[in-house]
Amino acid sequence: MLEIRNLNARVEGADILRNLSLTIKPGEVHAIMGPNGSGKSTLGNVLTGRPGYEVTSGEVLFNGQDLLALEIEERSREGLFLAFQYPVEIPGVTNMEFLKASVDARRKHLGLPDLSSFDFMKLARETSKKVSLDAAFLKRGVNEGFSGGEKKRNEIMQMMLLEPSLCILDETDSGLDIDALQVVASGVNAMRDDKRSFIIVTHYQRLLDYIVPDHVHVLAGGRIVKSGGKELAHELEAKGYSWLEDEVA
Amino acid sequence: MIALQAGGPHVTEQVEGLIRKEYSAGFHTSIESDTLRPGLDEDVIRFISAKKEEPEWMLEWRLKAFRAWQEMEEPTWAHVHYPAIDFQALSYYSAPKSMADKPKSLAEVDPELLEMYAKLGIPLHEQEALAGVAVDAVIDSVSVVTTYRAKLEEAGVIFCPISEAVHRFPELVKKYLGTVVPQKDNFYAALNSAVFSDGSFVYIPKGTRCPMELSTYFRINEMNTGQFERTLIIADEGSYVSYLEGCTAPMRDENQLHAAVVELVALDDAQIKYSTVQNWYPGDREGKGGIYNFVTKRGICHRNARISWTQVETGSAITWKYPSCILKGDNSVGEFYSVALTNNFQQADTGTKMIHIGKNTRSTIVAKGISAGRSQSAYRGLVRINAGAEGARNYTQCDSLLIGDRCGAHTFPYIESRNSTAQIEHEATTSKVSDDQLFLCQQRGLDAEKAVSMIVNGFCREVFKELPMEFAVEAGKLLEVSLEGSVG
Numbered sequence: 001m002l003e004i005r006n007l008n009a010r011v012e013g014a015d016i017l018r019n020l021s022l023t024i025k026p027g028e029v030h031a032i033m034g035p036n037g038s039g040k041s042t043l044g045n046v047l048t049g050r051p052g053y054e055v056t057s058g059e060v061l062f063n064g065q066d067l068l069a070l071e072i073e074e075r076s077r078e079g080l081f082l083a084f085q086y087p088v089e090i091p092g093v094t095n096m097e098f099l100k101a102s103v104d105a106r107r108k109h110l111g112l113p114d115l116s117s118f119d120f121m122k123l124a125r126e127t128s129k130k131v132s133l134d135a136a137f138l139k140r141g142v143n144e145g146f147s148g149g150e151k152k153r154n155e156i157m158q159m160m161l162l163e164p165s166l167c168i169l170d171e172t173d174s175g176l177d178i179d180a181l182q183v184v185a186s187g188v189n190a191m192r193d194d195k196r197s198f199i200i201v202t203h204y205q206r207l208l209d210y211i212v213p214d215h216v217h218v219l220a221g222g223r224i225v226k227s228g229g230k231e232l233a234h235e236l237e238a239k240g241y242s243w244l245e246d247e248v249a
Numbered sequence: 250m251i252a253l254q255a256g257g258p259h260v261t262e263q264v265e266g267l268i269r270k271e272y273s274a275g276f277h278t279s280i281e282s283d284t285l286r287p288g289l290d291e292d293v294i295r296f297i298s299a300k301k302e303e304p305e306w307m308l309e310w311r312l313k314a315f316r317a318w319q320e321m322e323e324p325t326w327a328h329v330h331y332p333a334i335d336f337q338a339l340s341y342y343s344a345p346k347s348m349a350d351k352p353k354s355l356a357e358v359d360p361e362l363l364e365m366y367a368k369l370g371i372p373l374h375e376q377e378a379l380a381g382v383a384v385d386a387v388i389d390s391v392s393v394v395t396t397y398r399a400k401l402e403e404a405g406v407i408f409c410p411i412s413e414a415v416h417r418f419p420e421l422v423k424k425y426l427g428t429v430v431p432q433k434d435n436f437y438a439a440l441n442s443a444v445f446s447d448g449s450f451v452y453i454p455k456g457t458r459c460p461m462e463l464s465t466y467f468r469i470n471e472m473n474t475g476q477f478e479r480t481l482i483i484a485d486e487g488s489y490v491s492y493l494e495g496c497t498a499p500m501r502d503e504n505q506l507h508a509a510v511v512e513l514v515a516l517d518d519a520q521i522k523y524s525t526v527q528n529w530y531p532g533d534r535e536g537k538g539g540i541y542n543f544v545t546k547r548g549i550c551h552r553n554a555r556i557s558w559t560q561v562e563t564g565s566a567i568t569w570k571y572p573s574c575i576l577k578g579d580n581s582v583g584e585f586y587s588v589a590l591t592n593n594f595q596q597a598d599t600g601t602k603m604i605h606i607g608k609n610t611r612s613t614i615v616a617k618g619i620s621a622g623r624s625q626s627a628y629r630g631l632v633r634i635n636a637g638a639e640g641a642r643n644y645t646q647c648d649s650l651l652i653g654d655r656c657g658a659h660t661f662p663y664i665e666s667r668n669s670t671a672q673i674e675h676e677a678t679t680s681k682v683s684d685d686q687l688f689l690c691q692q693r694g695l696d697a698e699k700a701v702s703m704i705v706n707g708f709c710r711e712v713f714k715e716l717p718m719e720f721a722v723e724a725g726k727l728l729e730v731s732l733e734g735s736v737g
Binding site for chain 1: 683684685686688689690691692693694695696697699703704706707708709710711
């Protein structure tokens with residue numbers, strides 16, 4: 001599914017990712033943990049091609065394709081999804097319009113016809129229920145005046161509609177109360193199957209009580225310093241990150 | 250392209266046409282035309298008047314305007330820059346030759362003309378005009394044909410070329426022409442008053458709701474011609490009319506001049522809704538060619554009357570335009586909703602004037618300016634509350650959106666209040682299409698151009714919702730085309 005080999009990347013002249021390698025197989029859920037500034041969010045941004053994130057060396061294969069050679073929107077259409085840590089507002093553009101355009105772009109790429117407005121409306125309403133958003137939100141501007149929790153649920157809704165093959169959740173749990181956290185988790189869990197993979201970037205182990213990962217990696221200083229099973233998350237929760245940083249140093 | 254369409258089944262085709270990179274209305278139709286030698290003097294005005302077999306009073310009216318114009322100076326206060334216009338190098342009259350004998354019905358219209366309108370997407374044939382839009386098409390300077398006349402006349406509505414109104418309804422024309430925009434109002438209005446060749450005339454009788462939307466399409470076809478149309482709309486007491494205007498011109502290397510005058514008269518309790526989608530040729534990417542658009546639009550509201558101006562301005566090399574309302578009658582309402590988009594080297598100085606004279610008069614201004622490329626966009630607005638305008642209220646919202654870092658947005662609001670009971674609010678914002686917004690859209694599979702046009706459309710939403718439905722869709726598409734190449 002995803003193969004990252006010796007990836008080095010910099011942001012504003014500073015090296016953030018150093019020789020990072022990671023392999024993700026279909027159906028796997030990988031959690032990436034680590035202290036602030038370890039490069040967790042950079043990974044998601046580099047993979048999705050965010051401007052300002054420069055890959056200096058290394059390669060990334062996504063379903064056998066050279067991911068880094070693709071445009072931002074092509075990566076999306078190929079099935080790569082990023083749930084943002086800080087979703088932005090787009091005033092005046094309704095969620096409905098935005099979601100339909102996204103879904104149509106993905107469907108077109110897959111050789112499927114556009115959904116009729118009627119069918120899309122139905123699908124969008126059903127999906128909004130799953131993330132506990134009132135259907136009225138479809139008529140509002142994208143993230144316009146949304147609370148933090150609503151924005152995150154909207155991200156999960158977009159993920160459900162686009163049916164990506166690899167989902168990256170960038171600290172989706174930050175700033176969420178327990179109810180919203182459960183909505184996000186159940187959304188992810190409902191989408192888990194033997195083909196779809198997830199990268200869950202998080203600072204806390206809390207989310208991983210609800211989304212149980214297959215693998216946990218600890219990122220520090222731009223590289224993976226420790227990998228393990230779900231129990232590693234608990235260990236981190238108990239001990240914090242500093243013992244790992246000491247180990248690396 | 251442009252909102253030239255009555256709506257319905259052509260939309261998909263139209264949208265496909267929109268995706269083309271070039272200015273899609275930029276074709277030139279080779280129709281034999283009757284064009285006057287360049288230059289402007291009293292003889293030219295007599296010629297124009299004679300061509301139209303005008304009565305003496307009309308000629309005198311024009312000559313009075315011309316004499317005033319000769320004494321006037323071209324205004325330079327607008328935030329636009331262009332080389333001096335040689336008014337003697339222009340031709341002031343051009344008519345398609347086959348118009349010499351005016352067609353009495355659609356069947357008599359030159360097929361080439363009809364084909365041109367088909368290219369523009371204008372449903373001239375009545376059976377194709379699904380949404381019930383009655384169309385008056387003005388090519389170069391002459392009104393070609395007016396559809397739906399019979400149905401309108403049944404309702405007592407007059408909708409005809411102004412040249413015809415001069416003959417058929419001289420009393421109405423004499424009574425109202427130049428009462429809202431006097432001949433000497435400004436340099437371009439004076440020029441227009443002297444040489445106007447055609448335009449639309451509308452009269453809605455007392456208590457009548459016009460049974461369909463009225464629509465005019467303007468197109469400049471000939472080289473080196475100026476276009477000076479004149480529109481006069483009179484809504485008698487308690488009547489209502491919605492009027493749409495669309496504009497295109499072929500691509501030309503040289504600049505062409507367009508100086509129109511629109512006068513609206515809303516008598517007691519009447520309502521006029523005037524919508525414009527302006528897509529004159531804006532010039533190429535290097536700023537070569539394009540229309541100079543110097544337009545005077547003004548309406549007067551009598552007691553309890555309402556005038557709404559809605560405009561979507563995407564074309565022209567230079568736009569100089571301030572659709573205004575004189576709120577003379579008590580409780581009258583003026584509205585101005587505007588989207589002005591400039592790209593490449595376009596310059597726009599546009600806005601409105603709301604003159605509050607009557608008591609409890611209200612006005613609303615929502616102006617959205619979008620600048621991309623190296624363009625410059627200015628909002629210029631005047632809100633004046635006269636001493637007698639007890640309880641007058643104005644709300645102004647003026648938003649600018651910048652795309653890229655080489656363009657400019659400017660705001661020149663003027664507020665003059667002579668009555669202490671007035672309430673005036675002014676809000677202004679400037680924002681940029683953010684990289685984060687773009688990235689969000691692209692991460693969801695939209696390409697950059699689609700993303701920008703979506704963001705810009707969102708920005709314009711408040712104005713678009715004032716447009717008739719099918720025009721709102723077209724206006725959105727028009728923005729998309731106008732923004733092509735503005736990102737990446």
